[in-house]
Amino acid sequence: MPTTLTSAVTLDRVTYAWPDGTVALSDVSGAFGGGRTGLVGRNGSGKSTLLKLIAGTLVPASGSISTAGRVDLLPQQLTLDTGRRVADVLGIAPVLDAVRAIERGDVDERHFDTVGDDWDVEARATAALAEVGLPDKALDRRVGELSGGEAVLAALVGVRLRGAEIALLDEPTNNLDRDARARVHELVRTWRGTLIVVSHDVALLEELDDTAELYEHELSVFGGPYSAWKAWLDTEQAAAVQAETAARQLLRREKRDRQQVESAIAMRNAHGKKLAAKKAAPKIVLGAMKRSAEVTAGKLRVEANEKVEAARAAVDTADRRVRDDDTVHIDLPDPGVGTGRRIATIGDGERSWTIQGPERVALVGPNGAGKTTLLERLVASAGAVGIPGRALSVPNAGSAGGEGGETGSDAASALHSAHHDVTAEAHTDRIGYLSQRVDGLDEAASVLANVRAGAPGVGDAELRNRLARFLIRGDTVLRPVSALSGGERFRVALAQLLLADPAPHLVVLDEPTNNLDLDTVDQLVDAVSAYRGAVLVVSHDDAFLERIGPDLTLELRDGRMTEL
Template sequence: MPSTTLTSAVTLDGVTFSWPDGTAALRDVSGAFGTGRTGLVGRNGSGKTTLLRLIAGALEPASGTISRFGRVDVLPQRLTLDTGRRVADVLGIAGALDAVRAVERGDVDERHFDTIGDDWDVEARAVAALDEVGLPAGALDRRVGELSGGEAVIAGLVGLRLRGADIALLDEPTNNLDRDARRRVHELVRTWRGTLIVVSHDTTLLDQLDDTAELYDHELSVFGGPYAEWKAWLDTEQAAAQQAETAARQAVRREKRDRQQVESAIATRSAMGKKAAAERSAPRIVLGAKKRAAQVTAGRLRVEANEKVDAARAAADLAGRRVRDDASVRIDLPDPRVGSGRRIATIGDGERSWVLQGPERVALIGPNGAGKTTLLERLVASASAGSAEAAVHNDANPGDARPETAESDDSAAEWRRCAHATAHTDRVGYLSQRVDGLDEAASVLENIRTAAPGVGDVELRNRLARFLVRGDTVLRPVSALSGGERFRVALARVLLAEPAPHLLVLDEPTNNLDLDTIDQLVAAVGAYRGAVLVVSHDDGFLERIDPALTLELRDGVMTEM
């Protein structure tokens, strides 16, 4: 694998870490991160976040060593939940800022001067840094809870810069951020100076970085290039590995056939020798010598043939180890049999509305706080309620699907004042951003059974196995699942429902998925023959599912993009 040639900033030597229950998170991991910007990728559960916490010193390895060439600082993953903190605290300047202000008010306590040191311009520098990334004036004294999620993350990144650590660690910094916030985070990362290690499934962000590191099967490897180049290299390498394995397996079969031919030739010679002995076609001493020679030759031929088979098997095993036998989610959606002219849902604002019709893909975008999730919840609720509007639209002329004038009856009065959505079918599958809707006390199997009541338990187990939910896990209550397991169960419950949904509603579906599972979801959505409505800030994901229509919701107004 091509690798970075930069000086190492973090070196790991035989690092092992296990959780208290004995589960190995990392096992004998060795490798190094360069002094540039590196994206760290790997499957969910591969240990990426654990590795960052070890590098940060929040965890200690059970064995092995971690060498850090400089001071380490971390962007907290749960930064937005600490709503009571001031932005000045997030930036790490609260002590110096408060001391400067106290002195300016006339308080000449010596402790203030010790706290300030030479940092008398701390407020001016912080305000300038916040202004540079578009945060509002007076943000220093605001609470995290008064900021949007994107603003809080951006303030955290500004704090990392101001504190000037040699090594900065970011864990999924763009999760749940809207487009504008993502763009600003991307720009901050693109212009970052110093060592940066970023765990992310945001491919646009990963392509801003210098190197790509992968944590796979307890091995850390580093590629000297951004994610797209690494992925292209990996695909090429795996194609070559599969071809080499196929050729090696063919060589094993060929050597086995050759060995059978050798055994057949030995058997033929033995039969001829026995016949000659029976007919006494030569003196006994000559026949004995020929028999002994034949036995020696047969033994040598058998050894040579077996050695060739063993060598071919060893080569095949070596080639096979290069091929990844990954346990990946395999999503095979049922056919809901939605006709191309069938109206599925209406979505719009007070001026215009659009109809999702047939097996159509529609993307809904907009800033955080615009009301996208609320709109989806209204849509799902209308399907459950079997609203009068839905019944009317089901019988309506399916032609002229987009755009149409907003409804004019009394029930639509509220729609004129805000965005609205109504389902025209009761078969709607909804995957919420919060991954709720599961019965916490019920088992995994019981939760899936409610979505597909006509399917037997054996088949349900088979289907759950495609989502990597196997064995006794299907009998555990949902409350006992890990975050990744919980998400896969929620996803399975939506996608495996019977009868199949006419409409799939997905709210930020890529937030909790690794890159390989996103690939599977893209393929599944592409093959799905029902309607799909997706809310996402992930432009790469939306581009891949290729929506026929993209609507932006902003300030209660819908705009076709």
């Protein structure tokens, strides 16, 4: 159902195309209310582009955008100068420096002009930073001294302090650990003014008043959080499918009725010809009967054709309501992992846990705890880093298992210095690893060549069939990886991992939902659910972890591992 809030942002037939001619948005119209709205849609649907157009950093090719006040944008990719102070990121550095200069005795008039009435800027900014967990004196720290999560939180506090009437946040919780995500959620929960958030973080979307969707260049806004919108969409789609079925049944019935009309007309014509041949009535009477039959037949044909065309139009209308979005359908080979088979052992130096059989194990913990180090050490210890037959660079290690590089055990030893308490040992050499950077692909090679590298014994025709189940079809398989969209790259990396031959006994996933739209997350859940081997996944996405149903959840924090 549409929301009825007063519009803060109005779009009228907005179109935008990239310099190469690719249309990002076409004739998009709609409005965002004055509250807090979550904006969802598939990767590539134009969500980030739409935010940039609203913020004015991009200019539409046609159409217009009106806003009820100033607009501030927190982009998805923060390009913060590591040498800048946090005060600069917050946008308060000139006022802060002017206040401090006056306090030191500098009474230059320009300092007073800069400060205006904002004498408490330092206290307000310090309090706002403390609210998201940043320490005292953070205003004078350099961005390079902050963690990635702290930098995002500081930038978000800056948007809030600047107080624009309309704030736009693009994937604000990407790459944040649980603590930082919780702080973002709290900021959003208490936000004043208009807020539009692009996110695949379901928990964050639940904090918002409305849900907007950008789907096939159409913007619709629903009055309610994500779960309510999803329930409404599912119900609407079920009704649409039912309406489509009924419309097709009516069309078939009207076609049958038209055929019966034609048969009746043909029989009547045949009867008239017999009467004429037998001269059963005067010629003038037979002529009148023929003319009457022709008029009646014409009316019947028109009525029958009109009913068929009306039924066909109803089918077209019903078809347009039904979404025919493709989904990943995967029939994966059985990697032969028995219930009692030991796959890997991980621990913290004091305790250890064994991944056994086709278990799903989740590893959680704050950023910097050493989760990725543990994964890389585990993969390196197998002696086959990444997809079988492919080498993957590991920090502080050589090309493990590659020509001229260190052995897997040597690579694991080299990694040991980073987080000395973390232990990891593989009991199989068949491990598939998908890093959070999705950087295990050969950028210059084609999609088909990348997947073939992991399955050298499988023919190209069969690989094409398998790739089609990942929605990678036609000429796309011949395109170089460098030319793919983010969603396509992820599906290729996932296909390369899961279609490896022989199939990996253990699939290792590091923050797999980063930068994925909700539909692609659904596809990932389906793929992991269909896989019959062991899975070890690092993620801050609680909703994703809940859906894959881990048999064991471990938390790594301060060098110690705890079973949750």
